[in-house]
Amino acid sequence: MATEGAESWRKHIARELQHRDRLQKLHFEALILSYNQLLEKSDMVQLWRDRCDLHSPSAPSPSPEPESVANVQFQHGEKLTKLHQANGELAQEVFELSKRYRHKEGELQSAQSRLAELEVKLGEMEAERQRLRTRIEALEEANRAVKEKYDSLQHLYHAHWQKLRTQEVEGTELIQNLIDIKAQAAQDLNYLNEKPRRTKQKDLEKDLAVVSNVPVSIDTDVFRHEPNEPPEGAGQQESKSYKSRRSFRSASFSLPTHPKFLQSFKGLFRKRSNTAYNEVDCSPSNICSLARVPARVRHSLEAHDGEVNAVRFSPNSKILATGSSDRKVKLWDIVGGTLQDLKTLEGSNDGVTSIEFDPSGQQILAGSYDNTARLWSLKDCELKHTLSGHSAKVTAAKFKFYVREAVTGSHDRTLKIWDLTKAACVKTIPVLSRCSDIVCSDYFIVSGHFDKKIRLWDCRSGIKTDEIPLQGKVTSLDINSDRTQLLSCSRDDVLKVMDLRMNEVLQELRAEGFKCGADWTKAIFSPDGSYAVVGSSDGALYVWDVLSGKLETCLVGQHRSSINAVSWSLSGEYVVSVDRTKIANLWADC
Template sequence: MSTEEYVWRDHVVQKLRERDRKECETFKEIIVQNNRLIDHVAQLKSDNLKLSVENEQLRNAVSTGGTGPNVAIATLEKKLLAQQEELTDLHKRKGEHSQMIVDLNLKVEQQKELIAEREHSLYEQQTANNRLRAEVQLLHSSLEELKKLNTTLLDEHTALQLAFSSLEDKMRNVQDENRYLLERLMRYRAKDADKLNEENESIIRKRSAKLKRDLEDAVREPNSAINQIVPATGSTPLHRNSSPAQFSGTTVSDEEIDEGLINGAMEALGLNDEEYISARFTAGEIGHDLARIGTNMSMETLKAAGYLGQPNPTKILMKFEAHENESHAVRWSPVERMVATGGADRKVKLWDIGKSSTEPRAVLSGSSAGINSVDFDSTGAYILGTSNDYGARVWTVMDNRLRHTLTGHSGKVMAAKYVQEPIKVVTGSHDRTLKIWDLRSIACIETKFAGSSCNDLCTTDSLGSTIISGHYDKKIRFWDIRTEKQADDVLMPAKITSLDLSKDCNYLICSVRDDTIKLLDLRKNQVISTFSNEHFKISCDFARAAFNNCASKIACGSADGAIYIWNVNGFLETTLKGHSTAVNAVSWSPNSNSLASVGKSKRCIIYSDS
């Protein structure tokens, strides 16, 4: 036989012995007791047989008679009695042993049932074990595949990260170059503007001198038209030497005299409205004249002369539901025909105005509370949003991904702006602090304690050297981050809801809760003009007013659903309708004469001049 057959036989013998051991071990004691009882019964049967023989012999002896036999019979009877007692005792013990056997048989049956249950449980456990081993093997294979996939993804991620770093460096270099070129362009423009101003001033001086001489010559002529001016309320000619209060019984007011003088001068010199306005504007007297005679010259005349700047947006270009409930913020992209809005539904949405699409171009999520403000960086690549969850977030416009989450305030964050873009951000909160964040380490590098809730803020230039913040305690605060010193505050008559800065950083508008808008000259650090209207009401504590691109117009929404547009010279140029409820925020397009607005009615409206 071969070695394999011997191994197989030994294995079978070993299994049989193991089976015998398992099956006999439980009944070993019972078998021993049973064998002992069988031996004892055999012994008793042998003794009983002997006694039966002796009994028979004694009976035979009794039947033959004799004294000796009687004694023997008595003795045998005694023995028989003893044997019967012993037999009774043995029967009793046999009954006990039988009962013991029955009990042991019951135990054997119980043990068999227990063994059957354990064998069934063992079979189930073996089946489950086999199944688990198969699952483990499958999981091991899946784990190996996942490890390989993870290695591949890590390699791809590393490659993409390197590519991203390279592109980001290129972008920063391009931004630096763009900033440098912009600064050069601004310097050249400033030089050109200075030259143009010098030329204009010389022309103005010449024209003013000529106009003055012509007026003096006209006044000196005795029969000139200026001495024959008829006031608007009288029929008697007005002479130079006459009293301004009475002419032939007709009373004439100072305003009528001034209006007559202006009209007479225009007739004497052969000037129309536009030419006169031009001459007086160059001499710096147009505001004085209008103040004296009222706005007798029509707005159309002023617009035709070019002193009200570009036309106002009058038509509704688009109207759409921006958010699920109230909309809080709106901002135009600096490079695209695109608008960003933020609302109480915790989302920032981007809208493609150039395509007139009423479906959002992108929905930027990540905030866990309502959005309070949105803003772009100067390149339009990043969008910055603040919310009521005590945080601010930065998204990229290209891929709509959340890049940074800035948390650390203990109150809702109302406003945020880039400083030293794109590496730093400043945020203002209701916790009475301003925080400056480094986006490279995503950490707060400086906290400024203002002492009052901040509703809005702005920065003076791309380097962010000065931060201007408006507060609940009616103060505008100025912060120089280079020296960490605070400049003098400017006190307003009521709490401040918004701030906006002109591009040249010389003028600041401030919307105030007393339903006025203040214009500040930052070179003098004082209020130079106030804009208001009897129907104009600030809608809420975060209502936003805004300059247009060339800082010639100011727009702000009102609680009655209208948008009021003032010229910086003080005129209320127009009122835009469209909203049915209060308007919260407005934003002028930097590249066109368009205006975006949002309000409590969830609606965003885009106004245009064409």
């Protein structure tokens, strides 16, 4: 076993030596070969020199002297030393060149491997390029097909558009003809309704003519002595006047008892009484003669589950409506200076942006973030109509001066006029900017926009009649009860009072500390038009005197966030302000 172990050990050493020999031989094989070649060349040169010395005519004799032989050997030794030195330098140069060769060979191998990788990658990229080119050709083909389809649809659209315009013109003419027909029918109906009245009037005139010809009988025998008769001895003139008064009071006036005559008088008085009743029903119950500036909060509460955006008093000042981002419109009853929850109107699919009562106080119109406006009836608190047609949120929804029509403004850069009896849009007015608020009357519409301009429109033609530039985005508009002055609020923290008859600015209302808190902050006139009120971003309530332009009061400490809207009751007694933190405050003068 020991002999076998020693034998294997010797074989292992021999293999390792052979391996080292092969490795070293590979490293120095070229060097050794070059060195051997140099030695051979050196021997050949030495041999050639020796032969040259033997065959030269001045060659020494075969028996040279010892000194000359020593000199020749010394010279040959120096030459041999120089040759050995040159051979060593050449060997070193060969070694350096071999080393550089191996380094270059390694670089060449790495370059070849990298080139192979790049060729593989180039093949992949070429395949990807071919795939992308095929996809581009497919997309171009699909694009051509889509373009052809688009062109055909465009032509079809233009054809339908021309047809629509023609139908709109025809529809407008038909509507105008229908309006004319209805107007003529109304005139005919009024004529027929007035015919009995005219007949009664003629009968009454005849009866009065008959009465004028009937003699009046005065019974003078009914004279009685009364305790307050003047005493005896009074003046004769006084007695005569007294007797004449007594005689007139004692007289009995007799009229004919003609049934038609009495019926005419009964009908006349009945008609007057009914007319008076209707006039009372249509007019607000509380008319403000002098607004009272608020001084303190009478009641404060959390009105909604979200930010309160709008607030409005009813025409009789007894009901308050609030709209919020919680999609609800709430009705509040004011009892003893407090707000009592009365009813909740539901049906909106998104937050409420504006609220408006109709002049009779029987309907509410509200704009919403869901691109619609909704009309509720307060008799049964049911949703009557949903006015849909805008493509962006409705920021303002207002009744016209009469209840049959309404106007809405939206962020889709349009104003729409609606027929509330049909819940249909009768006119669309395109605008160059998003609308923030509107006010309107029978014949004109005023709109405020984000491009810092107020525009006046003719309701009948839909044509812009005037334009008023401001220094900031318009956030709200309000009009006084006489419809002669316009109040605007803008993001440059300025309220402006303008004369609508002259289209000129009367007052610029400013105050230190006032800052408009949002793009929907609402400023309003007092019911008598004497004051302007608005809420600030810091929760303060500012009231200005419109006539003088001076700040009347600034109420602070009741709101903790920006006030979005305010409303002043038509009775002039209360002011309500709402803010972003769901709070509603009821203000009074004491």
